Amino acid sequence: VTPFELRSIGRVESSLKSVEAAPRQADEDAPGAWLVFEPEVREALRGLRVGQAVIVITWLDRARRDILSVHPRGDSSRPVEGVFNTRSPHRPNPIGLHEVEITAIDDLRLQVRSLEAIHGTPIVDLKPELNEDISQR
């Protein structure tokens, strides 16, 4: 098992301050948030614009890595499922994917709509939306 090293390229600034307060689904009233990037990745943000849909990739640093199956949504009446078939933050590599829209840009700070990540969550990558037409890029 070869390890790979991710580095934090920014952080989430959000009014969500704890895991308990975080909504369990992306569309469940998550608040807007700011993505605050490190100065050394400024060049990588070039061309991003307000209104664009992007995928924020985070490192869920409070998640457990030894949990391989869960009761979906924490409901013990539901049958246990493997974490790869759920959005549980607990998984061997606790990577978070968040589809959001950019609502404002201020230098190294991107404001986004409805992000279900708690304050301080490290950002590790940002990509154009999966289904976006990228044939012109």
Next chain:
Amino acid sequence: VTPFELRSIGRVESSLKSVEAAPRQADEDAPGAWLVFEPEVREALRGLRVGQAVIVITWLDRARRDILSVHPRGDSSRPVEGVFNTRSPHRPNPIGLHEVEITAIDDLRLQVRSLEAIHGTPIVDLKPELNEDISQR
């Protein structure tokens, strides 16, 4: 800058053997492939089924991490864009996202349709499709 350690939980088995042969867009005739998981994550696969749309998260181990902007699609007549606004494998954390459909399951092996990752690419996570209705899980 805090590093986080990812570990390989499986590998891609594909007829795509080199970066040069890989299509530049997911919908550009990528071949089917097998995702071969490590025995220690067997429990995390529980509940996955044929026909399901999933996101495979890979570690693009041949990518460069010092490239922050590129000519889109390698075309030098196009203006340079930040890598966060492109699908370039070259980026600070070379994470690959691949939306695929499961076409067969054989214990620790999942066959998927149209995967633009080359043979041997390490897998680091698997999730249900972003837009899938997961309200029942």
